[in-house]
Amino acid sequence: MFRFILVCIVVVGFLILSIPILLAEWVIGKFNRRAKDISSLRIVQAVFRCVLKITGSDIEIIGHENVPSDTAVLYIGNHRSFFDILLTYVMCPDLTGYVAKKEMEPIPLLSNWMKYLHCLFLDRTDIKAGMKTILTAIDKAKSGISICIFPEGTRNKNESELEMLPFHEGSFKIATKSGCPIIPIAITNSAEIFEAHFPKIKPAKVIVEYGTPIYPDRLPKEDKKRLGAYTQETILNMLKRHRESF
DSSP: HHHHHHHHHHHHHHHHHTTTHHOOOHHHHHHHHHHHHHHHHHHHHHHHHHHHHHHHHHEEEGGGGGGGSSSSOOEEEOOOOOOHHHHHHTTSSSEEEEEEEEGTTTTTHHHHHHHHOEEEEEEEOOHHOOOOOOEEEEEHHHHOOOEEOOOOSSSSOOOSSOOOOOGGGGGGHHHHHHHOEEEEEEEEEEGGGTTGTTOOOOEEEEEEEEEOOOOOOSOOHHHTTHHHHHHHEEEEHHHHHHHOOO
């Protein structure tokens, strides 16, 4: 329980103490939007690294060199743990907005930071509102801001992480309409940090692999039509390979 309590102290403490930082970032943004965006990114990455350090987990990153440095991308990952966000966000080389559930938007301070970081809030119960969010994500990708989404739609609570929930094909319009490549991310064993023994946080061996970019316009017509399933198969193959080491 000690790690859980310490993580709560760090997160809540940061949110409260960051009120003047939020104000300072707002002022910076009035003069230099890019400087504000980058400083917000680096501040939150530093906090996330601190939280991951507290968990005591052994985190192995594979294939991060596959992420292009000259274009926005659409990160697509499997989703088993709250820590998936932290594990991937600390590796973002540039501005990246995460697509989160609408229920997080009313949370004070947290939602302020999320908006600073170009995160979007997806209403899973309203198709029209959901499509509007996807269109906003497309515009962000066109403007050079990467997007990360977990297209299972929610955390996968199946017994095996190899039993993924179906990927929502609509998520992939972000790539097809903006022209950005897809970076498949396979996150192995992340639920062992927290969800597997809630409310305790325990050290775990976690592997995060970034696959080679998928360019939708270069795929055969058949695969382009089932882009979600194609990407999911790519991630599943990476997960299967890593599960052998556990």
